[in-house]
Amino acid sequence: DTGVSQDPRHKITKRGQNVTFRCDPISEHNRLYWYRQTLGQGPEFLTYFQNEAQLEKSRLLSDRFSAERPKGSFSTLEIQRTEQGDSAMYLCASSIGGVETQYFGPGTRLLVL
Amino acid sequence: AQSVTQLDSHVSVSEGTPVLLRCNYSSSYSPSLFWYVQHPNKGLQLLLKYTSAATLVKGINGFEAEFKKSETSFHLTKPSAHMSDAAEYFCVVSVPGREGNKLTFGTGTQLKVEL
Numbered sequence: 419d420t421g422v423s424q425d426p427r428h429k430i431t432k433r434g435q436n437v438t439f440r441c442d443p444i445s446e447h448n449r450l451y452w453y454r455q456t457l458g459q460g461p462e463f464l465t466y467f468q469n470e471a472q473l474e475k476s477r478l479l480s481d482r483f484s485a486e487r488p489k490g491s492f493s494t495l496e497i498q499r500t501e502q503g504d505s506a507m508y509l510c511a512s513s514i515g516g517v518e519t520q521y522f523g524p525g526t527r528l529l530v531l
Numbered sequence: 532a533q534s535v536t537q538l539d540s541h542v543s544v545s546e547g548t549p550v551l552l553r554c555n556y557s558s559s560y561s562p563s564l565f566w567y568v569q570h571p572n573k574g575l576q577l578l579l580k581y582t583s584a585a586t587l588v589k590g591i592n593g594f595e596a597e598f599k600k601s602e603t604s605f606h607l608t609k610p611s612a613h614m615s616d617a618a619e620y621f622c623v624v625s626v627p628g629r630e631g632n633k634l635t636f637g638t639g640t641q642l643k644v645e646l
Contacts, residue, residue: 458638
């Protein structure tokens with residue numbers, strides 16, 4: 419068990435560029451969650467997968483955001499045409515379905531200039 | 532829908548004195564409740580969780596929390612603070628079997644521990 423990993427840890431981009439983040443969950447965890455944390459706030463739910471199926475998306479996830487989990491293992495979160503308001507920490511968590519404990523990765527900190 | 536309110540955004544204690552971080556929750560269903568800790572530049576770490584078993588929950592590093600349904604509270608305590616406890620603490624609620632068990636976080640309490 420190597421824990422949840424995320425890549426990159428930091429990303430600086432210019433407004434209007436596209437960015438993609440990767441999350442590798444704990445092996446055998448069939449649920450994968452994405453959260454966003456802005457400065458001074460708690461994390462907010464974005465979306466989650468059970469295996470490869472994306473089962474829920476928050477209204478925070480605008481059309482510029484897309485997430486995939488093609489083989490039910492790692493997941494990617496893409497933001498198109500980034501805006502300064504997208505600057506945040508993007509957190510990934512995984513769990514075994516039906517068990518509430520979610521284990522978090524270290525996060526990807528995005529700064530949009 | 533569920534929500535949590537962390538009553539203090541900042542708490543400052545002296546090393547060796549008790550810690551109390553307050554949390555109230557709201558949920559239409561029987562909730563699961565958690566406390567997570569976030570140290571600077573580190574990921575969120577689970578301290579403890581309540582899932583409808585014993586109302587007094589013991590966690591790691593000497594922390595514990597008591598679920599009080601009548602008061603809709605889940606306050607976090609520790610008898611004696613250590614310098615290494617300085618971090619941000621989040622009270623979290625979810626509803627088992629609903630909405631994918633997604634977590635709803637409070638706004639956090641920054642704990643400062645002074646010598």
